[in-house]
Amino acid sequence: MSKLKLSPKYKPLFVNDSRYYIVTGGRGSSKSFSIATMILLLTYEKGHNVLFTRYTMTSASTSIIPEMTEKIDLLGLDNDFLVNKTDITNKVTGNRIYFRGLKTGSGNQTAALKSLNGITTWILDEAEEMPDQLLFDKIDLSVRSKDAQNRVIMVLNPATKAHWIYNRFYANRGLIGGENITVEDTTYIHTSYKDNVKHLDTTFLANVERMRLERPDEYKAQILGGWRAVAEGVIFTNWELKEFNPNGDYYGIGLDFGFSNDPTGGTLISIDAKRKEIYLKELVYEAGLVTSDIAQRLLRHGKDTLTIGDSAEPRLLHELKHSYGLNIKPSIKGQGSINLGIALLQEYKLYVHPGSKNLLTELNNYTWKEGKDVAIDDFNHLLDGIRYFVSYHLSNPNAGKYFIS
16 A cells, blocks of 8 residues: 555544544645545444445535545555445455435435445535534434444534534534544544645645735635634524525526626525525626626526526626527616615525525625614625515516516
8 A cells, every 4th residue: 555644633533432523624635635545444444334425416426436536546555446336345344435415306315324234434525515413413323333433524614603513513612613622522623725735736825825815714714724703793694504495486596797806696596485485596606707608507597597687787688688598687776775685585584505605605794884774795796696586576566577678
């Protein structure tokens, strides 16, 4: 086997006897590589079968399996492992690594996962996308081998401090994040790119330095892997993570245009007016998009899907409708329309898809000006588009009568 040197911060993965391991870090921190190395080596120990999950994993054969195969090659263990579309088997011991997605088209596959035999280690990769603790607990309780150490390892880029993982494993224990420590039944491992500098190229490091200088909040969250605080005076607190439900009374896309400095933000929206629920799923959040780029992203959801776009950009609206055949209409603006839209959104329960990372950032940072009933014009690219769509349907008696010439 080839010798690979991991950061000493990952040593507890191999020697501690904790039940839970929380592995956090930003981009370039080598956490994914270190976890992959650990579970491959674990399969050489008698009686260890590993369940590797992501909340959403449409195809293991095109996502995580190639990544693991690369690690096997780097370790020089090609002859010891049999790789297929969903599993990797250690031919020396017969132990297996199962790769599964938790979410399916019909819900989740908790029952199927619980039926897998002899699981001693559960890896929850991209754990920040796990929407609630209930699903976590169901699988956690099924990891209960009598003959080997049981481990539950959560690997994540920290999200907001409103996340259930932060509340359960950090806030309730007086921790703030970034610790390398063992508390009760949990070992915490945190690394950043600084622990892995010698393996990173100069372009990555230059981009990191630029982000540190120009976008310090994003640098702290994305690069250092810090938990995002909920800003003071935040406007929306009426939301939680939940899978998207398209079966509302009103369904479509809210779109706010950007270009060089600001991103174009688009969100898939479903409004259940009777239950006063709004489901939100981030679709696009990119700067530098031209009309054809925007059209391409919207067309993935069908020409007939209603999009409400920023009426301040009539040229773009006209091109998207007439050149690309999209069903797009202008937002309705006027004096007080921002606060009216905010008030409408505050009357509903907002359910945000777990993968909507930029939308979650906006929800945690969109705030009122101190002492004023005025929203600060920042962290609102997606939220503006959502406001356009919701206001169009819920405050407009002429909804559907407007057209773009």
